[in-house]
Amino acid sequence: MELADIIRQSDCSLCQESLLEIGGVSNYGAAIIAKIGSLEDGWYATLQRKTPADPQTGFSVHIMPQGHLTSFGQIKTNPRLTLNYGLIFSSIYQAIEEIIREQSGLAQLGCYGKCGTSQNTKEHIHFKLFEESGGLNQPWPSDNPWSEKEVYITAKGDRVLALPVKKSILSQERVDYLSRRLIYLLNDN
Numbered sequence: 020m021e022l023a024d025i026i027r028q029s030d031c032s033l034c035q036e037s038l039l040e041i042g043g044v045s046n047y048g049a050a051i052i053a054k055i056g057s058l059e060d061g062w063y064a065t066l067q068r069k070t071p072a073d074p075q076t077g078f079s080v081h082i083m084p085q086g087h088l089t090s091f092g093q094i095k096t097n098p099r100l101t102l103n104y105g106l107i108f109s110s111i112y113q114a115i116e117e118i119i120r121e122q123s124g125l126a127q128l129g130c131y132g133k134c135g136t137s138q139n140t141k142e143h144i145h146f147k148l149f150e151e152s153g154g155l156n157q158p159w160p161s162d163n164p165w166s167e168k169e170v171y172i173t174a175k176g177d178r179v180l181a182l183p184v185k186k187s188i189l190s191q192e193r194v195d196y197l198s199r200r201l202i203y204l205l206n207d208n
């Protein structure tokens with residue numbers, strides 16, 4: 020992939036969302052809280068309206084490249100894209116930790132990155148950052164405690180037991196507070 024190949028796709032919701040300015044809200048309710056760089060070397064982040072964490076204490080932030088990258092290896096296409104990735108990732112992580120510490124005194128954050136797979140049709144790469152609460156506070160399939168879980172033989176094949184994970188909608192009051200606080204921490208100081 021060459022620098023000139025980094026484009027914005029008209030049929031990709033994340034590409035279109037990247038056109039919004041900080042403070043803007045996408046048509047599915049995600050608030051833009053940070054932007055860095057431009058199409059070729061830039062990233063942006065959103066506060067999600069829904070979270071799989073405990074909605075009273077947790078929330079979810081997504082970080083995406085402004086251009087339509089489909090592999091994490093493409094971040095190396097441009098040194099500024101790589102640098103901006105490190106800057107926005109670390110800044111967002113720091114801001115989330117500060118907010119969670121203010122509210123509950125303890126910040127335990129999880130993160131995972133996603134790109135298109137056979138089970139995930141969203142090919143535009145994105146990172147999901149969230150408080151480890153609710154059903155998220157359990158071993159993940161790549162963790163040793165997960166692979167050591169007891170296996171049950173069921174009609175659908177071998178299965179392990181995991182806590183259910185459900186997404187909750189944050190209250191409008193909490194969305195307003197969190198987006199204001201995140202925008203302040205990420206842009207005003």
Ligand SMILES: [Zn+2]
Nearest residue numbers: 031034087143
């Ligand atoms: Zn895209």
